[in-house]
Amino acid sequence: DVVMTQSPLSLPVTLGQPASISCRTSQSLVHSDGYTYLNWFQQRPGQSPRRLIYKVSNRDSGVPDRFSGSGSGTDFTLKISRVEAEDVGIYYCMQGTRWPWTFGQGTKVEIK
Amino acid sequence: EVQLVESGGGLVQPGGSLRVSCAASGFTFSNYWMSWVRQAPGKGLEWVANIRDDGSENYYVDSVKGRFTISRDNAKNSLYLQMNSLRAEDTAVYYCVRFTRRLPDDYWGQGTLVTVSS
Numbered sequence A: 001d002v003v004m005t006q007s008p009l010s011l012p013v014t015l016g017q018p019a020s021i022s023c024r025t026s027q028s029l030v031h032s033d034g035y036t037y038l039n040w041f042q043q044r045p046g047q048s049p050r051r052l053i054y055k056v057s058n059r060d061s062g063v064p065d066r067f068s069g070s071g072s073g074t075d076f077t078l079k080i081s082r083v084e085a086e087d088v089g090i091y092y093c094m095q096g097t098r099w100p101w102t103f104g105q106g107t108k109v110e111i112k
Numbered sequence B: 001e002v003q004l005v006e007s008g009g010g011l012v013q014p015g016g017s018l019r020v021s022c023a024a025s026g027f028t029f030s031n032y033w034m035s036w037v038r039q040a041p042g043k044g045l046e047w048v049a050n051i052r053d054d055g056s057e058n059y060y061v062d063s064v065k066g067r068f069t070i071s072r073d074n075a076k077n078s079l080y081l082q083m084n085s086l087r088a089e090d091t092a093v094y095y096c097v098r099f100t101r102r103l104p105d106d107y108w109g110q111g112t113l114v115t116v117s118s
Helices: none
Strands: A004-007 A011-013 A019-025 A038-043 A050-052 A068-073 A075-080 A089-095 A109-111 B003-007 B010-012 B016-026 B036-040 B045-051 B059-060 B068-073 B078-083 B090-099 B112-118
Touching: A004 A068, A004 A089, A004 B010, A011 A019, A019 A038, A019 A089, A019 A109, A038 A068, A038 B016, A038 B036, A050 A068, B003 B090, B016 B036, B016 B090, B016 B112, B036 B068, B059 B068, B078 B090
Parallel strands: A011 A109, B010 B112
Antiparallel strands: A004 A019, A019 A075, A038 A050, A038 A089, A068 A075, A089 A109, B003 B016, B016 B078, B036 B045, B036 B090, B045 B059, B068 B078, B090 B112
């Protein structure tokens, strides 16, 4: 199985400041079709998860442009340019390239 | 508006069986692969199973293979997860998910809690 390793696991941030989460994978996520199916999910307290980013860097509908994804191969990053109060929650990277699809452990973002 | 509404969760004894359901609306259900994702209390997410749009293919995580069966009824716009030989470690909120790898927009239900305990 592809192991997804996120860091940090806890991320206290100041409102208005940037934040960055790393996701490293145990295998390349490049699919045989040429796409890299690396996703980022947000789970706010008490809510179902929702995807923010698909295929490394594409934002889902309605996702603010302060969220961006980057990376390639086995090394990926989610960045929040300026953290807002509504960004508090747990963020997961997830790969959809090789079955079973797997998630990272989650990074808890909280306001300092 | 896309809606996914799970039902059927509850308390079941170890070794028992349970079927959870998901009622889909607001989109052409038969056009989409569907999935079940679970989350143990206070823990992370685990992708459990996928089923093709026409039901002809399915995939399971190893921990449930041979015990869980994902199925769908496109005429009823419904997704199911039959869970047999349940274990304490299957205790989780089970989410019904419409997820597309290549295109934007995923949809999750509110989840249904399955508790396996004596």
